[in-house]
Amino acid sequence: MLRAIKKPFSHKPLREYSTRWLEHHLDELTSKIVLFNEKVCFIIGCGATKDLQCGHLLERRHRHTRWDVHPEGNCHAQCPLHNQLHEGQAHIYRTDFVLRFGQSALDELERRARSMGKLTHTELEAMFHARDVITSPRAVKKTA
């Protein structure tokens, strides 16, 4: 009888270098890079330095900005509270983004998010290799 129960999720590992595998690893590498560069919650006045997460200003469904590690880009360190608050109160993150980088930076980011070109598998793979090199233990040097 137990055989009939279906598992809600398949635990089959993702096939290496499949699009989903690349997306998953790019999410991880992006988070590593952002959290290496930023040690305080992005939200002005928060000051939290513990358990920081990689927060996305524009939703992750916008693939052109999902793995953005530009200093004025889409991904920044956020404390768990502010990262969660973002769901319902996106204006907090947006306002602070404009205060830090200016309206033109936000316009530029939104323009990039809405780029019509589709990211190809080759582009994802190239991005993965470039980041994998940056975050390998030998390459990560203490800059401070």
Ligand SMILES: [Zn+2]
């Ligand atoms: Zn915070």
